[in-house]
Amino acid sequence: xxxxxxxxxxxxxxxxxxxxxxxxxxxxxxxxxxxxxxxxxxxxxxxxxxxxxxxxxxxxxxxxxxxxxxxxxxxxxxxxxxxxxxxxxxxxxxxxxxxxxxxxxxxxxxxxxxxxxxxxxxxxxxxxxxxxxxxxxxxxxxxxxxxxxxxxxxxxxxxxxxxxxxxxxxxxxxxxxxxxxxxxxxxxxxxxxxxxxxxxxxxxxxxxxxxxxxxxxxxxxxxxxxxxxxxxxxxxxxxxxxxxxxxxxxxxxxxxxxxxxxxxxxxxxxxxxxxxxxxxxxxxxxxxxxxxxxxxxxxxxxxxxxxx
Amino acid sequence: xxxxxxxxxxxxxxxxxxxxxxxxxxxxxxxxxxxxxxxxxxxxxxxxxxxxxxxxxxxxxxxxxxxxxxxxxxxxxxxxxxxxxxxxxxxxxxxxxxxxxxxxxxxxxxxxxxxxxxxxxxxxxxxxxxxxxxxxxxxxxxxxxxxxxxxxxxxxxxxxxxxxxxxxxxxxxxxxxxxxxxxxxxxxxxxxxxxxxxxxxxxxxxxxxxxxxxxxxxxxxxxxxxxxxxxxxxxxxxxxxxxxxxxxxxxxxxxxxxxxxxxxxxxxxxxxxxxxxxxxxxxxxxxxxxxxxxxxxxxxxxxxxxxxxxxxxxxxxxxxxxx
Numbered sequence: 001x002x003x004x005x006x007x008x009x010x011x012x013x014x015x016x017x018x019x020x021x022x023x024x025x026x027x028x029x030x031x032x033x034x035x036x037x038x039x040x041x042x043x044x045x046x047x048x049x050x051x052x053x054x055x056x057x058x059x060x061x062x063x064x065x066x067x068x069x070x071x072x073x074x075x076x077x078x079x080x081x082x083x084x085x086x087x088x089x090x091x092x093x094x095x096x097x098x099x100x101x102x103x104x105x106x107x108x109x110x111x112x113x114x115x116x117x118x119x120x121x122x123x124x125x126x127x128x129x130x131x132x133x134x135x136x137x138x139x140x141x142x143x144x145x146x147x148x149x150x151x152x153x154x155x156x157x158x159x160x161x162x163x164x165x166x167x168x169x170x171x172x173x174x175x176x177x178x179x180x181x182x183x184x185x186x187x188x189x190x191x192x193x194x195x196x197x198x199x200x201x202x203x204x205x206x207x208x209x210x211x212x213x214x215x216x217x218x219x220x221x222x223x224x225x226x227x228x229x230x231x232x233x234x235x236x237x238x239x240x241x242x243x244x245x246x247x248x249x250x251x252x253x254x255x256x257x258x259x260x261x262x263x264x265x266x267x268x269x270x271x272x273x274x275x276x277x278x279x280x281x282x283x284x285x286x287x288x289x290x291x292x293x294x295x296x297x298x299x300x301x302x303x304x305x306x307x308x
Numbered sequence: 309x310x311x312x313x314x315x316x317x318x319x320x321x322x323x324x325x326x327x328x329x330x331x332x333x334x335x336x337x338x339x340x341x342x343x344x345x346x347x348x349x350x351x352x353x354x355x356x357x358x359x360x361x362x363x364x365x366x367x368x369x370x371x372x373x374x375x376x377x378x379x380x381x382x383x384x385x386x387x388x389x390x391x392x393x394x395x396x397x398x399x400x401x402x403x404x405x406x407x408x409x410x411x412x413x414x415x416x417x418x419x420x421x422x423x424x425x426x427x428x429x430x431x432x433x434x435x436x437x438x439x440x441x442x443x444x445x446x447x448x449x450x451x452x453x454x455x456x457x458x459x460x461x462x463x464x465x466x467x468x469x470x471x472x473x474x475x476x477x478x479x480x481x482x483x484x485x486x487x488x489x490x491x492x493x494x495x496x497x498x499x500x501x502x503x504x505x506x507x508x509x510x511x512x513x514x515x516x517x518x519x520x521x522x523x524x525x526x527x528x529x530x531x532x533x534x535x536x537x538x539x540x541x542x543x544x545x546x547x548x549x550x551x552x553x554x555x556x557x558x559x560x561x562x563x564x565x566x567x568x569x570x571x572x573x574x575x576x577x578x579x580x581x582x583x584x585x586x587x588x589x590x591x592x593x594x595x596x597x598x599x600x601x602x603x604x605x606x607x608x609x610x611x612x613x614x615x616x617x618x619x620x621x622x623x624x625x626x627x628x629x630x631x
Contacts, residue, residue, distance in 0.1 A: 045429060047429075048429070049430050050436055050464075053418070053437070053447075057437035087404055
């Protein structure tokens with residue numbers, strides 16, 4: 001809301017944004033009206049492409065894709081158009097677009113509504129990808145995304161809407177490309193993404209009773225990755241566990257692990273462990289869903305394993 | 309005729325420029341001098357020129373993989389286009405786009421596009437920007453008959469209709485989607501009738517008659533500027549050449565007859581224009597010849613510029629990704 005007041009070229013469009021089906025756009029329609037808070041049909045390729053075109057013609061669109069796996073319907077417009085057109089036009093096109101979407105499992109929605117989608121976009125040059133872990137980072141990263149002149153995809157975990165914390169008032173920006181140490185520790189670095197951050201902190205707090213001090217680092221931005229903050233932490237602890245809600249194969253955790261091994265091999269006293277979703281689609285039934293997702297037990301096991 | 313002599317000469321100049329440019333691309337690709345795929349639009353010049361002649365300089369277009377004609381018609385510089393197609397750093401995209409991706413934002417050319425139907429939502433968004441910023445600009449969206457079977461076509465027409473966007477959808481029906489005749493893969497005889505499904509005006513236009521294309525586009529642009537929303541124009545034309553230059557080397561079999569090609573060549577859009585203006589007495593043969601000669605010389609100069617331009621340095625591969 002603050003950003004839409006700040007810059008008249010911003011507008012928001014997407015599915016159910018006027019009504020604010022999931023609360024993220026509450027109050028906007030009353031303040032800015034239907035021109036700038038624009039309900040779209042369920043037509044992802046169409047309205048995502050329209051955001052691309054509007055950006056190329058001088059606007060600063062905020063484009064909501066209600067649920068992250070719906071992005072697949074608009075894959076061409078995000079991957080072939082939004083991400084590539086600046087480069088392909090030799091730097092002519094400006095694409096200041098913020099894509100917002102809800103990802104991840106929040107209990108019983110099954111694979112087409114519960115997937116962690118960002119690994120599909122990580123290899124795409126030209127996209128910035130952020131995944132905040134709480135409301136304060138959400139606000140700060142969203143502000144940065146809106147002001148960024150490049151396309152930014154903001155992955156907001158579906159369970160994040162239920163979390164509560166103090167959010168700073170006013171113009172407090174969280175820079176894109178900067179990780180955050182959420183809990184200091186000396187024995188092991190736990191890199192956790194999005195909704196895995198509070199889960200990792202809970203485990204870390206419990207392990208402190210056993211004398212294990214885990215440092216929890218939230219990358220906040222997955223592309224471009226703040227490698228330095230992660231390597232600095234690794235240099236302190238010499239051990240790393242990476243927790244990612246994505247499917248293990250091709251996950252963000254995999255890419256981070258590869259980077260850490262390549263650039264920080266000499267810092268490692270033990271192999272890196274990845275804790276991720278099993279390589280099956282996210283199932284519907286609660287016990288099945290729980291069995292597939294990374295939980296506190298698996299995080300703890302991985303931490304104990306790397307400490308040895 | 310409600311079109312003045314100056315404008316007619318300009319149309320004739322651009323049609324010749326396109327014809328010469330495309331012929332050159334074909335020859336140089338065949339000779340192995342130009343790298344990559346080349347899709348030429350010989351025979352379709354009247355659609356590109358008729359549409360763009362009815363637009364203002366500040367209006368915008370989106371184009372396709374077969375886009376050289378649209379770009380030239382909107383004022384694109386043939387030397388920088390040619391340099392791009394040669395992969396040179398003096399090209400419009402510094403050698404990063406090539407034939408299918410030329411753009412000139414200063415002329416409102418938001419770019420050709422290598423994905424069939426990829427530009428349709430982009431044009432729709434460009435029109436949305438004009439509506440939100442109240443600039444009065446119109447966006448003309450070129451696409452082929454093949455793209456009319458893509459989901460983006462249908463999604464975009466729906467969006468433009470519900471939001472009454474200032475956009476003109478130009479379906480350049482050249483008879484083929486790659487190597488498949490349009491009629492074999494399209495539910496309707498006239499793609500223009502699909503406008504009905506989205507409650508917008510749709511017209512079948514003789515895409516080889518530059519004046520008819522111009523008149524329809526002018527009317528559609530006036531409607532768009534008046535806030536009355538989008539129009540679908542289906543310009544019926546014909547692709548004289550193959551889908552891609554050099555296709556004879558890899559496709560097996562024929563997908564059209566020589567008689568069919570000859571029938572359309574007899575309806576050459578450039579000759580049709582000449583005939584109309586000579587018969588009406590608006591222009592004389594030597595006036596036309598002079599313009600045609602200038603167009604040939606411009607394209608020759610463009611080839612020389614491209615040949616003499618430097619290739620990009622490998623380090624330039626890392627530039628132009630971010631702002």
